[in-house]
Amino acid sequence: MRGRTTAGAAGAAMALLALTVPAAADGTKPDLTRFYTQHLTWGGCTVKDAPKGMECAELTVPVDYARPQAGTIALAVARVRAAESGEGPTGTGTEAGTTPPGGAATATAPKGSLVFNFGGPGESGLKGLGSFTADTARLAPAYDLVSFDPRGVGRSAPVHCGAKAEQDIESSSDSAPADDAEGRKQLVDELKTVAEECRRTTGELLPHVGTINASRDLDVLRQALGDKKLNYFGISYGTRLGAVYAAQFPKRTGRMVLDAVDSLTADAAQSALAQATAFQKGLETFLSDCAAQGAGCPLGAGTAKATGTLDATVAQLDRKSARTASGADFTSGDLRTAITNSLYAEQLWPTLAQGIATLHDKGDPAVLDEINKQFAGEDAQGNRADDDNSREALLAVNCADDPVRAKDPAAELASLEKKFAKASPMFGPDQVGAAISCTGWPAGTDYIRRIDKTGAPPVLLIGTKGDPATPYQWAAETARHLGKGVVLTYEGEGHGGYTASQCVRDTADAFLLDGVLPAEGTSCARETPPEH
Structure with a gap:
């Protein structure tokens, strides 16, 4: 070290x-005493597909930790209790369904609680806990498994930006900006409108959304759960939250x-470029893995053949969009989104290969369209759940955590386009817009990078x-x-x-x-x- x-x-x-x-x-x-001495009242959950035994509660935290008397919000919390009950770390248990008032809560699992954050930012911890418990069989007897929707997310005072702005967020993240002065100006104007609508619609909470305050909330949750120290499992964005907690509360x-x-330390542009490069590498691995299976690869035997099939499919969609079962256009941007989604998990690669082949051979995007709907949390009609604000929360939290803003966003975009296209011919043109995604937002904290x-x-x-x-x-x-x-x-x-x-x-x-x-x-x- x-x-x-x-x-x-x-x-x-x-x-x-x-x-x-x-x-x-x-x-x-x-004075944060009233937050650190609260108790949680556990009850049933209204989360769709919640596993048997999952309990839910609400945790009260201040909107502004510097002015705790100025207002509070409620955070949605969920737990699955340890599979085998045991004495808490201090040798005392608690009644089922509550932790006692006055800050005397003690965890009842042998090792206390293990708190999860599943990423995003913007992913619901309540939904994530329900789908993640199958992977934690060895941990379940020892820990109460706990998660929460961080402030601004899901059921915890969610960030909203208005219907029009939310559509703009979706479209700007799913397609490449036009690579000319007019197209860049249009994107910059849309981003400024989104930022203003988020401020107007969300109100006084918005300046207090971000990982710094989410970490403070996490410490209040630790105390309410009865744990002297936070045991924590963070995934993706959850690693940022965990790192900030370790910096703010090292002894806990x-x-x-x-x-x-x-x-x-990476700002929006650096992150987007690194991701575009990594996704390109992932795509090349996917194609070579498929090609190595010879006749078993739906895209063709040999890397050159498999790559050619994909390139031909992109060109085919650039000439004319395919049609989904609902009659919507399926564009080359939608194809890239399906590839991006599938690169998150190797288990999806066979489905991706078959979907590309079916689209190439028959013009049918059904398999790829279903991948996109599943990842977006959409139903068959393309509608998201009412409590899903993941896109808006992702933008709000990332911008709160990033102090860098381009003085001239359109010029910044122009200077990056060739670099992104070179790093990733497939994904770079779509990703470059993310480099200026915080246009119109106030500069965020520089704490995390320090x-x-x-x-x-x-x-x-x-x-x-x-x-x-x-x-x-x-x-x-x-x-x-x-x-x-x-x-x-x-x-x-x-x-x-x-x-x-x-x-x-x-x-x-x-x-x-x-x-x-x-x-x-x-x-x-x-x-x-x-x-x-």
Whole structure:
């Protein structure tokens, strides 16, 4: 490990903490007692497809931690209690359904609670917990499995931007901006309108959405759950949240696993370029894997043939859109979206290959259209659930966390177009607009990029070599910023290693259950790629 001594790291952590717990206007420290002494009342959940035994509650937190008397919001929380009941860490239990008032809550599972954030930003923790429990069989007897919708997300005072702005967010993220002055100006104008509508529609909460305050909420949740330290599992964006928590509350950080690790320092343009590059690499691996199966590859034997089939399908859609079963256009942009979605998980690669082949041979986009609907959380008619504000929340949180704004967004876009196209011929033109996505938003915090040697206990970070959404190099980068971190490498493809690899699961579970970290440099081999 490089960096400061332990004393120096602790001093740096305290300095960072001082920067992020603002004093009241008169210089006094805000009184947060009523938030840290609340109890949770557990009851049934109205989450669709919630697993048996999942309970829900609400956690009250201040809108503004510097002015806690100015208003509160309720955060939606869910848990699945430990499969085998046991004595809490302090040797006392609690009645089913409640934690007691007065801050005396104690977790009833043998190891307390394990809190999850499943990414985004903007993903619902309540929905994620219901679908993730199948992968946590070894953890379930030891921990209460807990998640929550962070502020601004889902059922927790959601960010909204108005119907028109939400359509603009969707269209700007799904297609490439026109590569001329008029097209760039149009995109900039749309982004400014979106930012203004988000401010108008969301109101006073919007300036207080972001990872800094979500981390503070996480600490209030830790206390309400009765845990002296936070045991935490963060995936994708959840790794950013975990890193910020470790920086703000190093002495309250317990065992922490970060899978599919986000960058703490990259701005919007740097992130978008790194992702475009990684998705291009993932696409090339997908094509070569398929081609290696010879006659079993629906796209053709040999990499050149498989690549040619894909290129021909893109050109075919550029000439004329296909039609979905509902009569909607299916464009080359929709095809790229289906590819992007499928690169998140190797298990989808056979479906992707068959979908491209069917579209190429028969002009039928049904398979690919279904992939897109599933990822967007849409029904057969293309409608999202009423409580799904993931696109709006993603924009709001990312902009709150990023201090960089282009002085001339249109000129910035023009300067990046060739670089993105060179890095990723397939995805670069679509991704370049993300580089200026925070146009019209006030500059965000620079706290996250200044995290350095937190003083928290060692963290386990999982990096997947072929991860297209959180490129592998970000894991080592974030480990350096945390100061004490071990990177476990998964030599496979897709977004995240825990659900993809039994080896990764075994290693992560050993840390969460027994505190055993792998040796630096440990890796898990790629699971057998699926046949196309």
